[in-house]
Amino acid sequence: MYDEEAALPALVCRLRPVLAALDVPYELVAVDDGSGDRTAELLAAFRTGWPELRVIALRRNCGHQAALTAGLDRATGAYVVTLDADLQDPPEKIPEMLALARAEGLDIVYGVRADRSSDTLFKRWTAGLYYRLMGRLAGHPVPAQAGDFRLLSRAAVDALKRLPDQQRVYRLLVPWLGFPSGEVTYERAPRAAGTTKYPLSRMVRLTADSVTGFSAAPLRLATWLGAGAFLVCVALLGYTLGAYALGLTVPGWTSLFTGVLFIGAVQLLCLGLLGEYVARIFTAVQNRPAYFVGHDSARPGTDPSAAPDPSREDAVTRG
The missing domain is CATH 1.20.58 (Methane Monooxygenase Hydroxylase; Chain G, domain 1)
Known part of the structure; x- marks a missing residue:
């Protein structure tokens, strides 16, 4: 999450009942990607009454893929679901993802958009072009209309953590693993609140990283x-x-x-x-770290005001 103070209350109201209804032990890892608003303050307040909430605050804004890496590196569950805080991807689909993974022995379950009618014509055209281009260049199937809303097994997460890639694009890295996978379809909603943190310039950068990182x-x-x-x-x-x-x-x-x-x-x-x-x-x-963790609520020894720790616990060289 990055500057999501407006969306956080709605996220908690929808996500917490979904996770409680799973009737399994869970941990919610909230990665604050160097927010400049009251996101960190609100997370600390929510955590007082929600012991399963774990807050990881990065020292600066490192980008979407680096924040995902920080969460995956520290998540401990048998299954891990990555979800943005803007509620465009519905948390109500998490139980369906988990049930499908367990029933069919899958390591990956993608959240796939059923339609893009809510997007502009330009967004639909560029998204379709991106997935077609990546499918041809990457040399392996890339699920169309699948973003970063997905479920990963512990085996898949550990495999991703072992990869040496510096500039990671998980939309291509995860399919590259070749693990057994399935899909859950959903309709993407508008943002719950606030403005997009992924403008055209970042989408262009993502495309450039995807092309140069996965194809010659x-x-x-x-x-x-x-x-x-x-x-x-x-x-x-x-x-x-x-x-x-x-x-x-x-x-x-x-x-x-x-x-x-x-x-x-x-x-x-x-x-x-x-x-x-x-x-x-x-x-x-x-070989610079992709991110620095300033505070991890699961590790009381870390403090946001402390100097950066250059050890592997604090500085992670994967992005």
């Missing part, structure tokens, strides 16, 4: 663009020699100018694609 296709694209540029250059060379033989060198300036522009654009594009991969290598070499 952009590098191959650079190769094909280079080959195409070479062919264009050969054609322009033939045209230039013909124009020179006919004494029409001045009119050839337009073609030469166009060719230089085209080749320059292709070179810059290829350099940009290579730069994305070099940046990922640079991030991996730095």
Whole structure:
């Protein structure tokens, strides 16, 4: 959760009865991703009367996938469900997910949107394009219309924790595991309150991380663009020699100018694609933690005002 003080009361009112009705021991891990509003204050107040609530406060805003990593790293249950705090994904589907996983021996149960009629035309088109593109580039099936609302078994969570990926995209990592999986459909509701914390810029970044993290296709694209540029250059060379033989060198300036522009654009594009991969290598070499935990209510020794602990307990190098 990030700046969700407006949505928290509604989340508690809906989620707590659902979890209590499961009639099994549970732990609710609330990851506060460096909120600047009263989210942390409200979580502390709710925890006084809800012992199953565990609050993990990150020292700064690290991003959605890093916050998910923090929760998965510290969750202890036999099954773990990831859920955003905005109530667009209904917590009432959790019992159905758990029942399906137990009945069929599944390690993963995806929450899949039945329809996207509530989204704008642009959002529906870009979402469909993303899932089709990822399915082709990742080399393994990616459940269409499945976001980060899912159930994972302990075996799946432990497998994810062992992966060395720095910049994680769980929408692709989880299917990559290849564990037995199922689906539960639902209709996504509007936000309970507040404004979206996932604007277009973050969606573009997620797409870039997905492409560069799971496929070498952009590098191959650079190769094909280079080959195409070479062919264009050969054609322009033939045209230039013909124009020179006919004494029409001045009119050839337009073609030469166009060719230089085209080749320059292709070179810059290829350099940009290579730069994305070099940046990922640079991030991996730095090996910086994806997040720092400032406070964990299950560990009384941690305090939000204390200095960051560089140990593995506080600094996690996976993202």
